[in-house]
Amino acid sequence: MKIDERVVGGFLIIILLALWINFDPTLASLFFAMVLGAFILVTTDTVKTFKIESKPNKLKSLMFGVVGYITFLLSSMFTLSLLQKTSLVSNYSILNVADAFAQTQSVMMSQVAPALADNVWLTVLAFAILIPITETWSFTVFFEFLSERFPGFKQVSKTSLRTWLLVSIISLMFMFYHLTAKGLTNNDALIMVFLFGLVSWGMVVIEGQSLGAIIMHMIANGIAVFSMYGISLLASPILVWIVVGAIIYYLFNSKKFNIRRVFA
Numbered sequence: 001m002k003i004d005e006r007v008v009g010g011f012l013i014i015i016l017l018a019l020w021i022n023f024d025p026t027l028a029s030l031f032f033a034m035v036l037g038a039f040i041l042v043t044t045d046t047v048k049t050f051k052i053e054s055k056p057n058k059l060k061s062l063m064f065g066v067v068g069y070i071t072f073l074l075s076s077m078f079t080l081s082l083l084q085k086t087s088l089v090s091n092y093s094i095l096n097v098a099d100a101f102a103q104t105q106s107v108m109m110s111q112v113a114p115a116l117a118d119n120v121w122l123t124v125l126a127f128a129i130l131i132p133i134t135e136t137w138s139f140t141v142f143f144e145f146l147s148e149r150f151p152g153f154k155q156v157s158k159t160s161l162r163t164w165l166l167v168s169i170i171s172l173m174f175m176f177y178h179l180t181a182k183g184l185t186n187n188d189a190l191i192m193v194f195l196f197g198l199v200s201w202g203m204v205v206i207e208g209q210s211l212g213a214i215i216m217h218m219i220a221n222g223i224a225v226f227s228m229y230g231i232s233l234l235a236s237p238i239l240v241w242i243v244v245g246a247i248i249y250y251l252f253n254s255k256k257f258n259i260r261r262v263f264a
Contacts, residue, residue, distance in 0.1 A: 008052060009039035012134055019126065030181055031134045038138040041145055050140050050156075054209045064207055065215025072199040072216070073097050076192045083188070097192075098223065104189040105224035108182050120229060128225045132217035135174075136200060140210040143170045143201055158205055167205060171197030196220070 012035045020028030077097045147156055147166055156163050174197035178184040184193065200213040207213075 006039075006043060008133070008137065009035065009042055012130070012137075013039060015130060016134075019130075031131065034138045035134055038141040041141050045144070050144050050204055050208070050210055052137060052210050052214070055207075058211070061207070061209075061211040062215055064203055064212030065219055068199050068203045068212060068216040069219045070094075072196050072220075073101075075195050075199065076101065079191060079195060080188060083191075099227070101189075101192050101196075101220065102224040102227040104184070104186065104192070105221065106228035108178075108184060123228070124222075124225055128218055128222040132214055132221050136210055136214045136217050139170060139174055139197075140201070140204055140213070142173070143167075143204070146170065156205060163205060164202075167198060167201045170201050171195075174200075 013032070016028045016032045016035060020032065073094045077094055080097065143166065146169065147163075150162065150166055156166075171194050175190055175194040178193045179190060184190060200216060203213045203216065204210050
């Protein structure tokens with residue numbers, strides 16, 4: 001069963017209204033306009049290029065999300081090590097970069113929605129589930145909207161330079177949104193947010209849908225939420241098994257490697 005875009009948009013609007021009335025108007029108002037705008041664009045767009053799920057294979061999207069998160073960490077580690085003046089990371093290892101990004105997100109979360117800080121489950125619902133869906137889905141809708149109006153742009157293609165230029169533009173918008181709406185001012189953190197956007201909408205282009213990017217966002221935000229409460233998922237063997245499982249799944253289902261023949 002595929003995920004329906006309009007159902008998701010309507011669901012997000014209802015949840016955000018409930019959050020606005022009962023818990024935190026600041027957090028809800030921050031995302032309500034974004035979701036409403038995306039919902040209007042989705043309902044008026046006759047041809048959808050990037051749905052949340054166009055290919056019903058959620059396990060593959062989970063693999064995309066895990067691999068995407070690792071790709072983001074590796075690209076951040078490489079970029080920050082080139083700068084050599086980062087204030088976020090003292091040792092350029094993948095775990096240190098992941099921890100630095102989680103700590104940065106934790107600070108933003110506590111500033112954006114202090115009213116939720118005393119309720120663990122509301123915080124998990126808002127930041128690890130609601131916000132990843134809201135941000136990734138909305139910016140993907142905006143990405144498609146821009147692609148339909150980009151000068152000289154014919155169609156989204158993995159091999160098109162114009163497509164990747166558009167991915168860079170939407171990633172800059174994503175970074176600017178964190179700068180203005182969430183008050184993120186640390187230069188290194190903004191670079192990581194930009195890279196997160198590049199990987200996210202690069203995944204959307206490659207996968208042809210936004211589900212994998214949403215899952216990646218959930219992983220990143222989930223780690224940050226638990227980090228805010230002193231629980232390090234990065235040191236948990238569960239995360240290791242998820243990564244190992246994603247790699248095994250990829251190897252067994254990749255046409256390029258076709259590892260199934262070994263066990264046939």
